[in-house]
Amino acid sequence: MRLIRCSTGVALAALVAGGALAQTAPVQTPAPAAAGTLNPAAEQTPATAPAAPPQFQLSEGIIATVNDQIITSFDLRQRMLMIIAMSQVQPTEENIPAIQQQALNALIEERLQVQEIAKYPDLVISDAEVDEEVARMAEDAGTTPANYMQFLEQGGIRARNMREQLRTEIGWRALVGGRFNNRAKVSRAAVDQAMRQVTEAASKPQYLIGEIYIEAARVGGQQAAVTGADQLVQQMVAGAPFQAVARQFSAAPSAPRGGDAGWVVQGTVQPALQVALDQLEVGQLSRPIPVEGGVYIIYMRDKRSGAATSLVTLKQIMIEAPETASPETVAAATARLEALRPQLTCDTMLARATSEQGLLGSDLGEADVANLAPQFQQVARTAEVGTVSTPVRTPLGVHLVAVCGRRVGGADAPTYQQVEGRLQNQNLAMLARRYIRDLRADALIELK
Structure with a gap:
């Protein structure tokens, strides 16, 4: 079982005592459904560095141990600076504890991941792989790798710490994929069922959303989750990029994609979320939405009334009977086909038509x-x-x-391969979360 021991009289909040903290602009009280309209230009993380890194006064020394691996105050400060730089959230006296908790949780899980990766000597992540990840992140931010690393360094983040964090993330993805790819595969029946659900939902209202989920268990309870979510909403209304905030703070599987939850169909989400989806306008951000186990923030990216087309694949058997045919002829043809119907399937229909006189088959x-x-x-x-x-x-x-087949038409209609990939990624994300929870439950974690 997990064992967490805290030194008497020392709280993590005491690690931050004053310092030069940037303040957010005042935010007006939002309407019941929406907190405001996001700045479209804030969809990408800015490539310019802050004027100066925020100053934290942290007690020097060891903050925690994870199976005898230490986390120092320097490690914690670096991770806090990383979260601030990557999310573009402005540190305030109100949100510093939440940023600190997020940073500490991330460091604890990173130490567990490093220890687990070390059990596999062949799993070595090269500098070239880290360089590729830096290049991808720089491209997402609209700048060059050199400028991107300079941006981080101007924010007080050491390149070595950043690269080691990325090395662990890449190694963990490789480890999870190697262990669970086969278990994450989905059956054809599951994909077919998902495709049917997509087709059945084609005529219902749909919402293209971004999501941030704050898990109560990770932040100290439901009230802490609500408070933290409210602070994030204020920061995003003031200009922090939704995608960047989601990557750093969200516990949803969509977090690595910047909170992109894709198209959601009316009636497939929890009632509290559905109320927000119905009320939000495109471009608006919801206020915190409490649900069991945590709090959601929803960003309405787009809406649509439903797919424009429904496509079907058909085969037929016919007995010719023109409009001038007698009722007796039509009745005889109907009776013959009715008797034949129980013996037919999509696979056998055309072959049966060619084997019997008077039947015409066509695909x-x-x-x-x-x-x-x-x-x-x-x-x-x-x-x-x-x-x-x-x-x-x-x-x-x-x-x-x-x-013999049915699917949603239109440019946005998902293909079989896309649905299969989405389901497999969901399974893999669930297995990865379970993996890290098990490692954390079995670890000896001491907070100093």
Whole structure:
């Protein structure tokens, strides 16, 4: 079990005592649903350094040990500066404790990750891999690697500390991927079910959102999560980039993507979140939304009423019977197809049609439901994939129609591979969180 021992009379908050702290601009009290409109220019982390790094007065020495590996006050200060620089949150007397707690949690987990990586001698991250990660981060910030590192150094962050942090992050991703990729794979049935859910949701309102989730257990309880979230909202309304704040503070799986949660369908989220989604306008940021276990902040990036098209893949068997055919002829054709229907599937339908006289089979391919003959549209919209309809009368004859596939159309419609990748990434993120929780539960952690 995890053991945490705190020295008597010493609280972590005492590590910060005064110092030169930049103050945020006053923020007006927000409306019930929205805290304000974000500055679109703040979507990317600015590539210019702050005028001067914030000054913290931290007691010198060891802050904590993690299985006998130490965390010093220098380590803590460096990580706090990193969080401030990367999130563009302005340090204030009110939010310094939250930044400090976030930094300490990150350092504890990093020490555990380093210890776990060390068990695998072949898992060595080269300087070139670290250079590639720095280059990617610099590109995201719209600058060069040299300028990016200079930006961090002007903020008081040592390049060596930054590179070692990145080396651990890369190694941890490689370790998690190597251990859990096979377990994270999803079945075809799971992907098919997800595709059906996407299709069924196509006509419902949808929201493209960013999310930040503050987990109560990581920050000292629900009230601390609400307070911390409120401070983050004020910082973002004042100009801190949402994506950068999400990367540093969010506990959601979307954090590495800057809080990008993608398109969310009406009715698929918790009721408290749905209320915010219904009330927020595009470009607005929600106030903190308490839920069980933590607090959400939602940024409404876009809205839409639903997908414009629904595509189906159809096959059919037909008995010719023109409009002038007698009722007896139509009835006979209907009876024959009704008797044949239980024996048919999408895979056998065309072969059966070619083996019996008087039957015509055809693969209708994929089509927009709206472009189908009116008699086929009801089948295409309502029949389950893989089923064969009851006989359908058209001016050409009597038909059996098989719905062999259905998906959402339009430029934003996800492909099978995209849905599969999303589900696998969700599984991998869940396994990684469980992995670090288990390591933390088994560790000896002492806070000095």
